[in-house]
Amino acid sequence: MKKGLFFLAFLVLGMNYLFAQALASQNKSAEVPILSETDKKVFVDTKMKKTLKEKSGILTSHAITFYTSAFYKYVGTGAGGKVGQQYGFLLEGVSDDTFQEIADETGKYLEKKLTEFGYSIDDYNKFLSAKNIDKLKEKSEEPKVEKSVQNPNFTKKVKARTFTQNNRPVYPEVVGNTMYFKAVPSMKTNAVISRFDINFLSFGQKIESSKLFDEGKTTGQMLLESSIHGGASLQILTPSLKYGELSTILKFSHPNKDGFEATGEIKDGFYVLKADEAKYKQYSIELINTYIDLMMDHMASL
Secondary structure, three states, X not given: OOHHHHHHHHHHHHHHHHHHHHHHHHOOOOOOOEOOOOOOOOOEEEOHHHHOOOOEEEEEEEEEEEEOEEEEEEEEEEOOEEXXXXXXXXXXXXXXXXXXXXXXXXXXXXXXXXXXXXXEEOOHHHHHOOOOHHHHHHOOEOOOOEEEEEOOOOOOEEEEEEEEHHHOOEOOOOOOOHHHHHHHHHHOOEEEEEEEEEOHHHHOOOOEHHHXXXXXXXXXXXXXXXXXXXXXXXXXXXXXXXXXXXXXXXXXXOOOOOOEEEEEXXXXXXXXXXXXXXXHHHHHHHHHHHHHHHHHHHHHOO
């Protein structure tokens, strides 16, 4: 490929990345739409239509990042009026097997929906044999490793772990990584990359302060419904280096606000919430598959 074309493609992707960052910055106040059946205009569409002419591809990465700690705003009423503070919460009760099952089952669902959309899903080994794939592998990370990430409301660092379909490496996103541009043309088919974030407190119920805190006469509740869910993205890169992305940052509250028990235990400064593992899995899969359905509906409308 000519150097001029390569530079232009990289420049366009860089501009898209800056736009996405600007979007995130604008949503720090959590003034973002709640996912519902009646409000489906929730995606930022970055030139996705240009990638849909050829409906074949490889799901090169389906990665889900699960937050295992998070900070949320506590609002209450005391003798001096309303009070507010951020408290840290720690997720317990979910096994690696469950995290992996969520990644595998939602990955299969995405492949199914792509097939229904008219996509021909190519063998993953074709991706592994692409030119320059070794350099892309060098940029990948091992799944399941706990990392320090930005809290969903962009205020503090928290812990999270990423699981991938079939326990594959965690490949970097397309934007900002030139190795994809060198590897995908030799595949002669599209690279499809999906990423999801699961913020466990977005599934939680309102927690009365008396169940967690020793605040004297202060009473109140955690406003979990106003939390920012991490979001989702679906990226497609064609062999001719056309790039499209659907991305979103949402508030999300599961209609069945249960499944977590406030234990009253504190670990490393975080209040421990123990999950009902079966419900956590159910809610996570429902949320991710809902995103996938919305993405496919949007793509079908282009």
